[in-house]
Amino acid sequence: MYAALWRVLPGSNATKAAVAVALFLAFVGILFLWVFPAVQPMLPFDQITLESEPTSSAAP
Structure with missing residues (x-):
């Protein structure tokens, strides 16, 4: 599921990471x-x- 989301997100790895954090x-x-x-x-x-x-009031 996460790999499919990563492939669908546009841009470079940095852009994908920023979009993933924003979505989260x-x-x-x-x-x-x-x-x-x-x-x-x-x-x-x-x-x-x-x-x-x-x-109880008794001491041990």
Whole structure:
């Protein structure tokens, strides 16, 4: 898949690398701006329940 993407990108190796980095940053930006906020309400990370163990006063 990456080799096919590399062949499709225009220009020299430096241009291809710059375009690949720009595409990666755009992909990460889309994830942080739209995808992660859209799925955040469905994730249970804000529903934390801790159960404490009964403590004993006896020394070991």
